[in-house]
Amino acid sequence: MKKRKTILMKLTALAALAALLFCMAGCSGENTEATSSEIKPNKNADGTYFDNGETFCRGVWAADDGEKRVGYYIFYDGENGKFSDAQLGMEVPFKVRVNKETVDFALGAADFTDPTTVENVGEGKRTLTWTNENRVENLVLLTEQEPDSFSYFTRNDLSEMALDYYETQKGERPVSADVVVGADGMALITLSGKNGRELAVYEVDSLSGKGTVKGTDKEVQLERSTEDD
Secondary structure, three states: OHHHHHHHHHHHHHHHHHHHHHHHHHHHHHHHHHHHOOOOOOEOOOOOEOOOOOOOOOEEEEEEOOOOEEEEEEEOOOOEEEEEEOOOOOEEEEEEEEOOOOEEEEEOOOOOOEEEEEEEEEOOEEEEEEOOOOEEEEEEEEOOOOHHHOOOOOHHHHHHHHHHHHHHHHOOOOOEEEEEEOOOOEEEEEEEOHHHOEEEEEEEEOOOOEEEEOOOOOEEEOOOOHHHO
């Protein structure tokens, strides 16, 4: 009789252990899923990104103030990323804390001291109003840009590349290159010679360096000098 009780107790203990292991496995899977679902996926099968409706989502958001390109907010998820200044090429990491009516940005080593209001103005479009600076930025999601490998050309890059390109094509180097990057990311590059004489004007994409001579169909492909690599 005592032997039967011992066996019964062992079987009960084994059953309890099996149930515990099963529960742990199930709970672990559920917890993982719950954690990952906090940040909704927003990548298509072809590798492009889409707006999942969250305040922010993973992707590269081009920012402008309505007059000129400001830079890029590169979100690795809905709360972390880095800002890249399109004029200077400088980068600073940031964190975002989403509140009910505002979001707070912590730029670099600073605390959450930059409250902003965010307005969803359309698919892949946001408007940021920076309270402390009384400044408005319009953000557009660049669907084909991967945050981990995103790169672009700064104004200085475009200036040097345009000077090199013209010199290669014409055999003479312009004195200066004036670069204006528009809100759409397209750069207008005016090359001038001695006495301010205009030599050429290029319209190129600041992401790829590809474009045309203004007013023509002649293609231009600006590239970094191998000396810069």
